[in-house]
Amino acid sequence: MTPVSGERVQLQVPGTGESLGVIRHGHFGRPVLVFPSEAGRAEDFANNGMVAAVQDLVDAGRVSFFCVDSLDGWTWSANEQPTEERARRHQLYNRWLEEAVLPYIEHELGGRLPIITTGVSMGAYHAVHFALTHAHLVSLGIGMSGNYDVTTWHGWGEQGEATYFANPMHYVAGMDGDHLHWIQQAASVLLVVGEGPFEWEPTRSLPSTRQFAAVLERKGIPHELDVWGHDSAHDWPWWQKQLAHHLPRFC
Template identity: 70%
Template sequence: MSDVDGQRVDLPVPGRDVSLGVIRHGHFGRPVLVFPSEGGRAEDFAAHGMTDAVRDLLDQGRVSFFCVDSADQHTWSDNSLTTEERAHGHQVYTRWLEESVLPWIHQQLGGRQEIATLGVSMGAYHAVHFALTHADVAPLAMGLSGNYDVTSWHGWGERGEATYFANPTDYVAGMHGGHLDWIRSRVGVLLVVGQGAFETHPTGALPSSRAFAALLGSKGIPHQLDLWGEDVAHDWPWWQRQLAHHLPRFC
């Protein structure tokens, strides 16, 4: 049993004199790496009722959540930077996940295990992107109300290689050959989105989720698109219900 359940642990960012936090909820069960909404912190998942929404799964030892801080304020949310500069900043965040977070999770679990990823809003992008680029360790992604095209986020300036490889809409379209075959064999993606307030404007989550599901389908990558009703908004109460609806079949 972990002695850090519910407690914040700060882990160093490689190459930077800063750290970002992770919080574990649950002692056993399927490990899930949880990304917050835009600019959010590891505390947000519990604070917004997401752990309570699946309290039975936690209490039964069916799932453990590993919630991380975002670094969006220094990357995708910094409109003073070009899209390419933001993508380079995102590479630093990815290194933190690879070199600090994953080893810590595996230490907590007593060894290397496959994990699932989960995120809401911009966190859905992070969850899906991480699984598609780290399918060896994260073969399942659950994205709630996500926008999967980083070039639609008030971007500007010339875009290059960093943007391409940070943008699922770009690199999935470019997948082919043996790598695509491997992704098909490894990854499953769940996209959930409502059709109500803020899912189209300003977030672009509804059109992006539809378009990205179609792209995954065109590549033969296993996925599910679950469209909720016109009353379903881009907000935590609905994400609680969506999580409670879908998570039990994955753990």
């Protein structure tokens, strides 16, 4: 039975007895996969006014949000673990998205449509990283107030292949050849950040967003950089405004 809009559905994490949740808002329209902020839950997007900020798009059937739980508490926020181990654990989250969430979205919509990903703070990293590594399915990644260098997240220990391929700041800089050409044709990224409170410290969102935009520019990957003013803080009221400003032109 199709769940009611706003109802939590639990989807099993591959190879485990655990599950994570997905909540859909909307009855039709462009699918938007929403990642929560650090260690957040699927409920956070609506509870912090983000759905209400674009309620007209939802009511008009222009967008369906699919909000997911994070696994950050076991992966990137597990600061007692070295960065490489956290990156390896993150691969399980990607498997859940690929093997459980994406098929669920396709089933709910009755077919496959190009997906938009979005998120705020650490969710911005997830949204942009997933878009760049799944450009065959995701047409646009929207990151708001993100930090795109995982080695700056209380990183320690020797870093290897898992960290490299989970770190957009590094693997995008290393792209070349046919793969880069394909990403140039298939991917698109929108980076939004403010210059106000907490966008510089402790999040490093402002410098990281600018640095990552410069990497995308050097690699010729389609992107937009939208820097808001000194009153624009690392907080939900501003992310509501940023979503309402940008999302209508994509749905």
